[in-house]
Amino acid sequence: MRISCPHCGERDHREFEYLGSAKLLERPDGGDRAAFHDYVFQRKNPTGENAELWQHVMGCSAWLYVVRNITTHEITAVKLARDVKAAAR
């Protein structure tokens, strides 16, 4: 698998570390325990496209928002997680 890092260009997947669903970008504000339970533990398990977080640990350290098809490993979008989060604000 190859991931195109917006900073470094296309690189082999072994330069990256996988964290999990991009849902982790949506940390709840405030102290609602139910919201945090959902944020920390609840994950969808889709086939097909899934938004994920990867870090370019062997490169620029950027956290990446990667849209990957779980069945084919086709990657349709890579953005800086920072930008995705900032845009959502």
Next chain:
Amino acid sequence: MNRFPTGGLIDRDISIPFTFDGQTYTAHPGDTLASALLANGVRLMGRSFKYHRPRGVLTAGSEEPNALMEIGIGADCTPNTRATTQEVYNGMVAQSQNRFPTLKADILAVNDLLSPFLGAGFYYKTFMWPKKFWEAVYEPIIRRAAGLGRLSGQADTADYDKAWAYCDVLIIGGGPAGLMAALTAAKGGAKIILADEDFIIGGRLNSEQTEVDGKHSQRWAAEVATQLAEMPNVRVMTRTTVTGAYDGGTYGAVERVGDHIADAHGAPRQIFWRIVAKHTILAAGATERPIAFPNNDRPGIMLASAVRTYAHRYGVAAGQRVAVFTNNDDGWRTARDLMALGVTVTGLIDARTDVAPDVDCPVFTGAAVVGTGGRLGIERLSVRTSDGSIQQINADCLAVSGGWNPSLHLTGHMGGKPTWREDIAAFVPSPDSIPNLVTVGAANGTFSTLGALKEGMAAAKAALKNLRLKQVRPKVPAADDAQGAVTAFWHVPDVKGRSWLDFQNDVTVKDIAVAHRENFRSVEHMKRYTTLGMATDQGKMSNMGALAVMSALTGQSIPETGTTIFRPPYTPVQMGALGAGAAGKGFAPERLTTSHDWATSRGASMIEVGLWHRASWFPREGETYWRQSCDREVKMVREAVGVCDVSTLGKIDIQGPDAGVFLDRVYTNVFSTLKVGKVRYGLMLREDGMVLDDGTTACIGQNHYVMTTTTGAAGPVMSHLEFCAQCLWPELDVTMISVTEQWAQIAVAGPKSRELLAGLIDDISNESFPFMGCGAVSISGVNGRLFRISYSGELAYEIAVPARYGESLMDELVKRAEALGGGVYGMEALNVLRIEKGFLTHAEMDGRVTAADMGMSGMMSTKKDFIGKVSSQRDGLNDPMREQLVGIKPTGAVRQILGGSIMVNVDADPIRENMQGHVTSVCYSPTLDGMIGLAFVKGGHARIGQTIRAVDLLRNVDTLCEIVSPQFHDPEGEKLRG
């Protein structure tokens, strides 16, 4: 000798000696082991896996199931090497395998007589009981009897390498289709790699008597290969097998660099390549398939294509009196070619009825071979003619052709399913099985030379277009356009005796019938029940035949029956190649402190902490046991002064106007109030409320902090901080970078530590550097940082200097410590010191404990949000009966405590249901003169003073303990502040 007087791609002027089973033979450059043995009249090359039947070479390529050899001696011996691909080198030692005592007289050939009892499923049915006999008795015996080559038992001394390559177009296979594709793509300016598993480019062009562009196909191939090699944008990789297709246009490939030479002069033996290609053209050709008939596995029975390869490429007659058995037109060519070379063809047997072979030899149409005879090799065969009568034919070689299977294996590596083509009675790759890969030529079911050339060119043109490169219009050379008619014919029906399908795993047509009868009918079940296709050739010879037999039995069509899934690797890959560079020291990177050499020169015993190597203890004269050194080092720190390299702790430089706010959010406690020149201990949680790490963070300037992490968690903490900064709060103006390797950091601990530093640093007074103070210092003119922090509970400092000064600072500090009655200490003493003080490591912070479990709920700020705050409020995490951190010390007769012991109440059985907790850290404390430990005990904070047992059932130690505070030494912290 079976060598023709002329012809072939061998250098007849040079003779190379080699041995096979102790006997010396000669070969010529260009020979494989198989061709050389055939040239020397050796037909018997191996014994079969299960029945130990005599076997000879079946093919002339990497699909060979029979002629597997051990090549080399001692540690260099490689078993299961295919004689058909192994080039002969000067002095090569080859041995046959799976026989005892010799190939000709193998006593386990008795298995063949027992074959009625050894059919498919035999192991499952027979060795059922007694249960424990399987591992102890049956399996070792079966493994010895049924097998392939032996491993040397010694470490492989050969070098392997790994490498990456990138190209616009990867062309797999250098036959007519691959060569034409390469030529076209190269002329268009594409950066190309042409990989071929063979050592001469050309594929079947080297194996046939045919013309391309008005010249012999061998010459055309050689000319194109030379032309390609001279182009700067082309990399031709011979002896390179593309073994797997992976995501994103990545391909695995093994290049055999040194397997064919006696002395590689330091070159690696093999290189494992990862090739990344924008476009790939698969031109892997096709493999001929055998026909199953009784005793079709006798040495001398070979694929017709292999007989032609040996004749045209190696100048070797596979036999002097050859018969041909075919279901397609290609078989006729074999008979014609051999006769043109002066070989007697004793019969051409064609299974088809409506054909009229135009060959000047005895011809039998609508006929079939129903048996063969001969000792250790074929001497005669029985033919059932179209009228049902049986006729005997003499032959020392039987060339068999059952049609061709496209080599589509790579197209299945990403889950693609092949398509059945009735006209060629074979599966072909389905389009788009691998993104950006196009299959051409015989691999695509296009068997004519002209068709292959055209498809190769068309695929290259399409690739050039996609790459937006120059379009070229090379001329397609003139070539043979015969596709060759074929009628499916898989096995001879209505016969007695065993007809082999899988030569390597000894699976017969009957075994498939057994699998069918016992309802293992799905191809995946059939495969596993009979072991068909599970040998090192992965069913290249056998899968199609078995599918056909099963589909006839079930009444389903072949496409309905389906195929098993092809997975990487295409041919076996040696572990050495896969693990290239990772053996021995290459297994993991080593991180060494700047004082590493200094420490080892002092005899330090080293220990691995993650990737770091740290000094464990420093033995002095007369000390023979680690505890002696460790106890002395602990006392040294408690009574005088000790010096320890703590550079391995993670150091993260954090800067920016929002750095303080950022730290508030990642630590449980408040950091934004920390003044410049101060250090604070901090606790970090995961978002689920569990402790992630602890450490100190120093404020060394306005909006400038230096965080320390534990050695083991440095990477994860850095990653976590980056996540928080980039993914959670990108609006915060804060940046961070790891400076672990930029700074050497050395701890100076003990009551005399200030005295030690007084000679080095101008002002070391308690006023300038109070407890938890920090600041810039100059040490012999070197700008460093001083932190008054302690991991030992003593008056202590840590000095950081740029890494290049680490070793000299260490040396200087230790000299000064020794002058004060102290000295250097290692990890063991460091561990004892911190246990005595009740400080934590990841033995305690094991990912399952909360701040409250560790007695640190007071560090959880109520004034701000932080990572893990909300989740740590979960009810279950606030259960008062959770396991909580306590200290323990022995109170009974047993004075020993072992790490990992479980805790149970005094009168309880040490069983899981009664478990009260576990011991995380133990040590002998020289300060307290006894063993102490840290443990997690249910409701432990409220049980101080109670008695409990620490039980280690493995080592049989049962210790009565008192639960105490985890701060054994100086609980008030007076020494720290002194």
